[in-house]
Amino acid sequence: DIQMTQSPSTLSASVGDRVTITCRASQITSNWLAWYQQKPGKAPKLLIYEASSLESGVPSRFSGSGSGTEFTLTISSLQPDDFATYYCQQYNTYLWTFGQGTKVEIK
């Protein structure tokens, strides 16, 4: 099974900061890689799909990149609404795997 490891686990940042979260796969995976945002008490929200495609309605400050075993989610200028937990998720041959999550906190 492919394991997904996110780093960091927690990130402290200020409004306006550029934030990058990394997701590494245990083996080369396809670009079927998605990123989600989850706020307390809410279902996850899809931000990025197929590694770099922005979901409709998601602000353009969010972007995704990467291929092979390393993928990144970047928030170009952190906004107050962005403090949340972020998860990567890969899909490969009928198996789905989530990363363990990255909590973005207010510095």
Add this chain to the structure above:
Amino acid sequence: EVQLVQSGAEVKKPGESLKISCKGSGYIFTNYWIGWVRQMPGKGLEWMGIIYPGDSGTRYSPSFQGQVTISADKSISTAYLQWSSLKASDTAIYYCARAELGGAFEYWGQGTLVTVSS
């Protein structure tokens, strides 16, 4: 409008059985995979398994194979997640979500809280 509406919160005792549901609307239910995701208290997301309602084909995470059963009734556009004998460690929020081509979960249910306690 695509919607996934899950059944309400449950409180059960260890050893009891349970079946929770996820009703899809606003799209052709048989054309998309529906997955189940567990979130234990204060923890991350875990993919449990998935079903294609068109032919009831299922896939399970190795971590959940044999622990739960996923099914669907396409006549009422509803997917199910069931346990035959609950454990305290099954206490969690369970989400259903629709998988798009490429595997991303675009639409999510609101979650069902399952509490297992003696």
